[in-house]
Amino acid sequence: MKTLLRLSIAAAFVSHVAYAEPTDVEDFSQAYQQYNASVESNNNQDTLKYAQQAYELGQIKFGQDSFDSAKLAINYANAVMVEPKKKNQGRVIEDEATLKAHQLFTSALAVYRENVTDNGIELIDPLIGLAESTTDDKYAKTLLFEAIEIAEKADNELTVAEVKLITFHRLSRTEYYTRTVRTLAFDAYDIYTSKLPEDAIKRVDATYLVGALYETMGKPTQAITNLVEVIKQYRALPYSHPYELRAHALLVKLYEQKGLGDKATEHCIAIGKMTPWSDQQEQTPLFRKPPKYPQSYAQRRKSGWVQVEFTVDENGFVKSPEIIDSKGGTQFEKESIEALSQWRYAPKFVDGKPTEAKSTVQLDFTIG
Incomplete structure (x- = not known):
C-alpha cells in the first residue's frame, strides 16, 4: 500500500554546507526541481529516478546526517514504495526495493528523532513509512500506534483519521488484527463523516x-x-x-x-x-447458494457429485445450465440445477464491455 501521508514531500531546505562544490549545488537543484515536476505529473518512473538523484546529491550538499538529507531520504523511500510489491496474503514480502526503502526510512527516523521535539507531528511520516516497509508485523504495530498517539496529541482530527486507516490496512491481515484494530476504521469513518x-x-x-x-x-x-x-x-x-x-x-x-x-x-x-x-475481467461469483441435499439420499447416506456447464449473461445471471456428468442419481442433478438458477455473478468484460461467457462447476454431495 502506498504511504498516504506526504508530510515531507515538499520540504524546504534551509541548512547549508560551506564546502559544497558549486556544480554539486547546481546539480542538486536541478534534480530536486525535476523530482517535484515528476511528482506533479504523477510520473512514477521519473519520480523514482530524480528522488534518488536528489537524495544522493543532497547528502553531498547538506551532509549525510543532516535533517534535510533525512527529508530527501523519505522522498526517495516513498518513491521506491510506489513500485509494485510482491505480497503473500496481503503481507509485504521483503525484496530488494522494499529492503532499500526500509533502510532509508530507518536512517531518516533516527535523524528525525534527534531534530524533532517529542511527539512532533513531523515524526508521523517516517514512522508510517517504516511500518509499511518492514516485514515485522509486531514492529509495524508499535510504530503505527506511536504515530496515532502523536496525531491525537497534535489535535488534528483528519490526520488522526488518515493514520488510523493506514494502521487498519497494514494490520488487518496479520495476527495483530484485533477488535481494537478494527475499531480504528470506524473511528476514521466517524471523523470523516463529521469533517x-x-x-x-x-x-x-x-x-x-x-x-x-x-x-x-x-x-x-x-x-x-x-x-x-x-x-x-x-x-x-x-x-x-x-x-x-x-x-x-x-x-x-x-x-x-x-x-x-x-x-x-x-x-x-x-x-x-x-x-x-479491469477491461479484461473474468466473470466473478457474487452469491452462491448451496444445493439442497435430497432427503431420501441423505437417509441412505448416498453421496455423489454433479458437473454443470452454464452461461453467465451480460448482467451476471446464470442461463442454460446443462449437466456434463454426474454420479449418484438424478435428484443430485435436479437440486444442482435449481441452486444454480439462483447464483449471481459479476459478468465477464471484454474491452470494457459486458459479454456472455461459459463457466463450469462441480457440486459435491457428501455425508459428513
Whole structure:
C-alpha cells in the first residue's frame, strides 16, 4: 500500500554546507526541481529516478546526517514504495526495493528523532513509512500506534483519521488484527463523516470500508445502509471506482441472504452496465447458494457429485445450465440445477464491455 501521508514531500531546505562544490549545488537543484515536476505529473518512473538523484546529491550538499538529507531520504523511500510489491496474503514480502526503502526510512527516523521535539507531528511520516516497509508485523504495530498517539496529541482530527486507516490496512491481515484494530476504521469513518462533505472521496472510501466490515460482522442492515450510500456517491464520478463494483457485489450477496431477490437483481444489472476496473475481467461469483441435499439420499447416506456447464449473461445471471456428468442419481442433478438458477455473478468484460461467457462447476454431495 502506498504511504498516504506526504508530510515531507515538499520540504524546504534551509541548512547549508560551506564546502559544497558549486556544480554539486547546481546539480542538486536541478534534480530536486525535476523530482517535484515528476511528482506533479504523477510520473512514477521519473519520480523514482530524480528522488534518488536528489537524495544522493543532497547528502553531498547538506551532509549525510543532516535533517534535510533525512527529508530527501523519505522522498526517495516513498518513491521506491510506489513500485509494485510482491505480497503473500496481503503481507509485504521483503525484496530488494522494499529492503532499500526500509533502510532509508530507518536512517531518516533516527535523524528525525534527534531534530524533532517529542511527539512532533513531523515524526508521523517516517514512522508510517517504516511500518509499511518492514516485514515485522509486531514492529509495524508499535510504530503505527506511536504515530496515532502523536496525531491525537497534535489535535488534528483528519490526520488522526488518515493514520488510523493506514494502521487498519497494514494490520488487518496479520495476527495483530484485533477488535481494537478494527475499531480504528470506524473511528476514521466517524471523523470523516463529521469533517468532510458527503461526496469527499476519502469519506466515501471509508463508508465502503465500514459497510464491508459490517457485512463480515453479520450486521446486514448497517452494511446495506453504508453500501447504498457508497453507490450513490460513486455514481456521480466520471469513471467506475473499484469500490463501486465491490459495493454492488456485496449488496447482491446481502439482499439474496435476506430473501430480497428483486433488489439483488437490480445490483446485478448495475454491475453489467458498469465500466469494470479491469477491461479484461473474468466473470466473478457474487452469491452462491448451496444445493439442497435430497432427503431420501441423505437417509441412505448416498453421496455423489454433479458437473454443470452454464452461461453467465451480460448482467451476471446464470442461463442454460446443462449437466456434463454426474454420479449418484438424478435428484443430485435436479437440486444442482435449481441452486444454480439462483447464483449471481459479476459478468465477464471484454474491452470494457459486458459479454456472455461459459463457466463450469462441480457440486459435491457428501455425508459428513
